[in-house]
Amino acid sequence: MNPLIIAGRTFRSRLFIGTGKFGSHDLMRQAIEASGSELVTVALRRVDLDKNPEGDPLISKLDPDKVVIVPNTSGARTAEEAIRIARLARAAGSFDWIKLELTPNLHHLLPDPIETLKAAEVLVKEGFKVLPYINADPVLAKRLEEAGTVAVMPLAAPIGSNLGIRTRDMLEIIVANARVPVVVDAGLGMPSHAAAAIELGADCVLINTAIAAAADPVGMAKAFAKAVEAAEEALAAGPRAPRATADASSPLTGFLWQKENR
Amino acid sequence: MTITVNGKLRPLSNEKNLAELLDALGVKAAKKAVELNGQIVPPSVFATTPVADDDQIEIIQFVGGG
Numbered sequence: 561m562n563p564l565i566i567a568g569r570t571f572r573s574r575l576f577i578g579t580g581k582f583g584s585h586d587l588m589r590q591a592i593e594a595s596g597s598e599l600v601t602v603a604l605r606r607v608d609l610d611k612n613p614e615g616d617p618l619i620s621k622l623d624p625d626k627v628v629i630v631p632n633t634s635g636a637r638t639a640e641e642a643i644r645i646a647r648l649a650r651a652a653g654s655f656d657w658i659k660l661e662l663t664p665n666l667h668h669l670l671p672d673p674i675e676t677l678k679a680a681e682v683l684v685k686e687g688f689k690v691l692p693y694i695n696a697d698p699v700l701a702k703r704l705e706e707a708g709t710v711a712v713m714p715l716a717a718p719i720g721s722n723l724g725i726r727t728r729d730m731l732e733i734i735v736a737n738a739r740v741p742v743v744v745d746a747g748l749g750m751p752s753h754a755a756a757a758i759e760l761g762a763d764c765v766l767i768n769t770a771i772a773a774a775a776d777p778v779g780m781a782k783a784f785a786k787a788v789e790a791a792e793e794a795l796a797a798g799p800r801a802p803r804a805t806a807d808a809s810s811p812l813t814g815f816l817w818q819k820e821n822r
Numbered sequence: 823m824t825i826t827v828n829g830k831l832r833p834l835s836n837e838k839n840l841a842e843l844l845d846a847l848g849v850k851a852a853k854k855a856v857e858l859n860g861q862i863v864p865p866s867v868f869a870t871t872p873v874a875d876d877d878q879i880e881i882i883q884f885v886g887g888g
Contacts, residue, residue: 602887607828615850632888648857653884
């Protein structure tokens with residue numbers, strides 16, 4: 561595969577990790593390390609002034625020399641809210657990468673395409689490197705690319721569902737038409753899902769729940785890393801194309817019972 | 823005098839600026855974003871940004887997320 565480059569930055573790993581839901585910051589740190597990931601996402605929330613006024617030390621456990629830290633706009637229901645969160649993220653940490661995550665319905669957490677496009681247009685103009693989380697809509701993916709996002713992030717299945725790739729046909733269309741990297745994000749549950757995403761042509765995958773909520777997140781992170789690597793190596797090895805009918809593994813001649821005029 | 827911080831009403835005692843307010847609340851300022859009446863305030867001016875009666879303040883941090 562060609563090297564993975566997003567917004568001018570080269571990534572050696574095609575596995576990105578979300579930092580939510582880990583049992584502890586230490587586990588999170590170990591899982592990120594075990595995964596080899598060079599990009600992690602974080603979220604923004606109010607400081608809990610009653611229970612933890614000092615603040616959550618999560619951000620101090622991430623090494624910006626090793627990973628690109630990408631805040632998300634999770635919680636936003638409208639373009640206005642997403643833009644506000646993005647600007648706050650930049651003010652708090654000088655991060656100008658932003659995962660646009662705009663989900664008005666808390667039950668299915670599917671992204672609002674209209675608000676996402678509106679927010680992307682504004683944030684691109686303000687100099688953000690925008691990675692929009694979207695349903696696997698090829699038309700929307702193109703519109704966002706044309707608006708100047710540095711990647712597109714179509715979902716495999718709803719956030720946290722671990723259902724695997726439920727949008728394959730549409731992902732294939734997106735991959736065929738994209739001129740920016742395609743990150744399959746959300747719903748991947750097992751390493752085989754991540755491998756399948758890479759094998760169908762996605763540039764990388766973003767995994768959170770499947771790793772963080774596993775009984776052994778570090779073990780699962782390693783497994784996902786192996787799967788992504790396996791898919792990359794398979795593609796580099798020049799896979800033979802599938803066909804509709806059988807193609808025998810051994811010659812159809814020289815059978816033991818072959819008669820002269822068979 | 824009262825202000826609203828993170829959606830809750832609080833009395834404003836001696837804190838004259840955002841830096842003093844964060845200190846009084848026990849908030850570590852590093853890697854936090856602060857909004858004062860809907861406007862983002864850069865950390866470099868926390869100490870020189872006054873806090874007044876009826877101000878609405880949001881103190882935001884990074885947490886885990888996907």
